[in-house]
Amino acid sequence: MRSVKNPFLFLLSCLAVIIYFSMLAPGPGRSAANLAVSTDPSDRVASSASGENAKLKLDLNWRFGAKPQRGWYLYTPLIQGLLNTSAAPETSVFAQALAGWQRSEGLAPTGVLDQETWIKMVAVFQSRRIKDRSTPPPASLTLVPSSKFFDPERPKDLRYVERQAYEAYVKLVAAAEGDLSISSDENWLKVISAFRSPAYQAKLRKQSPKSGRAGLAVNSPHFTGRALDIYVGGEPVSTNDRNRAKQVDTMVYQWLVKNAGRFGFYPYFYEPWHWEYRPQDAAATSSER
Numbered sequence: 001m002r003s004v005k006n007p008f009l010f011l012l013s014c015l016a017v018i019i020y021f022s023m024l025a026p027g028p029g030r031s032a033a034n035l036a037v038s039t040d041p042s043d044r045v046a047s048s049a050s051g052e053n054a055k056l057k058l059d060l061n062w063r064f065g066a067k068p069q070r071g072w073y074l075y076t077p078l079i080q081g082l083l084n085t086s087a088a089p090e091t092s093v094f095a096q097a098l099a100g101w102q103r104s105e106g107l108a109p110t111g112v113l114d115q116e117t118w119i120k121m122v123a124v125f126q127s128r129r130i131k132d133r134s135t136p137p138p139a140s141l142t143l144v145p146s147s148k149f150f151d152p153e154r155p156k157d158l159r160y161v162e163r164q165a166y167e168a169y170v171k172l173v174a175a176a177e178g179d180l181s182i183s184s185d186e187n188w189l190k191v192i193s194a195f196r197s198p199a200y201q202a203k204l205r206k207q208s209p210k211s212g213r214a215g216l217a218v219n220s221p222h223f224t225g226r227a228l229d230i231y232v233g234g235e236p237v238s239t240n241d242r243n244r245a246k247q248v249d250t251m252v253y254q255w256l257v258k259n260a261g262r263f264g265f266y267p268y269f270y271e272p273w274h275w276e277y278r279p280q281d282a283a284a285t286s287s288e289r
């Protein structure tokens with residue numbers, strides 16, 4: 001049996017082991033220090049990012065399809081929805097929420113809504129759209145009364161909506177009218193366009209080959225009867241930036257961004273009037289809540 005030759009050395013090594021393990025264990029002093037270190041940089045990020053966001057919301061150059069675009073201010077309500085904040089884009093609260101989102105998407109958490117981040121957001125918005133654009137069997141389409149349409153003269157052929165989408169739309173409108181005290185005599189949320197058959201879409205293309213993206217769409221979500229263009233203000237369906245700025249500023253549009261998901265409707269980010277019914281996502285959203 002070996003005895004301890006040098007008790008002093010033995011004590012010293014015991015002390016070293018104790019010190020080592022006490023450093024590994026969490027202590028109140030240390031966790032407070034860690035917290036202080038981790039909040040500092042994010043505060044710095046947020047204050048410089050908010051200045052950049054104030055500029056980029058108006059100036060960021062990006063393209064959508066072939067069309068050059070400027071800024072992301074038109075999408076502020078959608079971005080706030082995605083980030084789960086009501087903070088304005090030029091605030092540090094917004095930048096902090098954005099940094100959190102960037103981190104969750106594997107982007108550098110700069111808090112700046114730059115081109116890379118914006119393109120990622122557009123991809124997320126686009127991923128929520130109807131994928132299967134096939135035409136439903138005629139029995140699942142329902143004829144909607146002309147009183148529900150923005151244009152009460154709209155011909156019968158153009159007043160069909162997929163049955164479930166229509167039921168959800170009626171509930172959505174009733175909820176909006178209750179929340180916003182809008183009357184059904186007004187045009188708010190009236191249907192501008194719903195089901196369009198591939199044949200009708202082809203006819204539109206032939207008549208006016210320069211009728212823009214919606215008219216030219218070869219594979220339109222309107223074929224499903226589950227895509228509705230509804231009135232949210234301004235010129236009903238003009239993508240002109242000034243018109244869209246007016247639309248996204250209405251109480252009705254902002255209500256839709258916050259509430260339409262409860263009824264299974266999801267926005268097409270680029271056209272404030274175009275909403276798509278995807279009930280499978282509504283079920284997923286409500287089970288998360």
Ligand SMILES: [Zn+2]
Binds near residue numbers: 193229273274
């Ligand atoms: Zn549409």
